[in-house]
Amino acid sequence: MGARRIAASIAALVAWAALALQYVILAERIGAGLAAWRYVGFFTILSNIGVAAIATAIALGREGKLSGARARLMGLTAIVTVGLVYSLLLRATWDPQGLQKLADAALHDMTPILFAALWAVMPHGELEWSDLKWALAPPALYLAYSMARGAADGWYPYYFLDPTQQTIAELAVGILGTLALFTIVAASAIAIDRRLGRRRP
Numbered sequence: 001m002g003a004r005r006i007a008a009s010i011a012a013l014v015a016w017a018a019l020a021l022q023y024v025i026l027a028e029r030i031g032a033g034l035a036a037w038r039y040v041g042f043f044t045i046l047s048n049i050g051v052a053a054i055a056t057a058i059a060l061g062r063e064g065k066l067s068g069a070r071a072r073l074m075g076l077t078a079i080v081t082v083g084l085v086y087s088l089l090l091r092a093t094w095d096p097q098g099l100q101k102l103a104d105a106a107l108h109d110m111t112p113i114l115f116a117a118l119w120a121v122m123p124h125g126e127l128e129w130s131d132l133k134w135a136l137a138p139p140a141l142y143l144a145y146s147m148a149r150g151a152a153d154g155w156y157p158y159y160f161l162d163p164t165q166q167t168i169a170e171l172a173v174g175i176l177g178t179l180a181l182f183t184i185v186a187a188s189a190i191a192i193d194r195r196l197g198r199r200r201p
Contacts, residue, residue, distance in 0.1 A: 004121055008058035011114040015052035018106030019045065025100055041149055041157045043142050044086070044107055047078040050138070051115045058118070069126035069193070070134050076119045077135040077186040083112035084181060089160060119189070125197015127190045135186035139179060 022045070027035040039045055054075045057067040065071055086108040096104045146161055156162035160174035 004118070005059050005061060007114075007118045007121055008055045011111065011118050012052050012055035012059050014106055014114055015048050015055065015111045018103055018111060019048050019052065021099060022103040022107060025103060038155070038157075041146065041155070043078075043139070043146070043157070044082050046142065047075075047082050047138075048107055048111055051075040051079045051111060055115065055118060058122070069123075070131055072119055072122060073127060073131055073135050073186065073189055073193070074138055075115060076189050077182060078138050079112045079115050080185050080189075081139070081178075081182050083108055084185070085178060090158070093159075124193045127193040127197075129190060132183070132186050132190060135189070136179070136182055139182045143175065143179075 023035060023039055026039055029035070030038065054066055054071055057064070091108075143161070146157060150156040150162065154164075156164075159165050160178070161171070163171050166174070
């Protein structure tokens with residue numbers, strides 16, 4: 001097994017294990033049914049599922065859209081932004097303990113680092129600036145999904161997306177700021193990919 005597949009295997013294993021652990025913790029706290037509904041409401045969870053699937057495909061040596069350059073860009077943009085937003089806006093808002101602390105670290109710190117490392121060792125030079133729209137599609141769709149869920153049941157996964165906790169102006173700033181961060185991460189990844197691609201023999 002090559003270095004890329006080993007890196008992908010490690011990233012996939014950590015992500016899937018963290019996802020399973022987080023669901024078990026949530027189910028024990030609020031029940032399996034409600035846990036499943038809340039679980040898929042978090043961008044962190046959805047992003048980890050995405051990068052776990054991409055890393056698994058790479059680890060298994062499968063060639064296709066799921067392991068391709070565009071999918072890797074989408075996964076990298078999502079999971080790196082997860083780590084940044086958590087560190088900038090959410091880490092100081094709570095103090096997880098025990099297994100929750102382990103799950104928290106794996107989902108927000110370990111998986112972003114491992115997937116970024118996997119992305120770095122993969123082939124480069126295939127991305128175009130037009131691929132930026134694909135990287136921004138998941139957060140844009142999630143925003144609509146999250147707001148629709150919140151309007152339906154009154155639960156919002158993140159305070160900066162909760163219109164009941166802030167003014168319209170604060171909500172707009174939070175949304176636009178988050179989307180700007182996604183854009184910066186995606187554009188940086190494309191720029192790096194294109195630069196690395198030019199260095200290929």
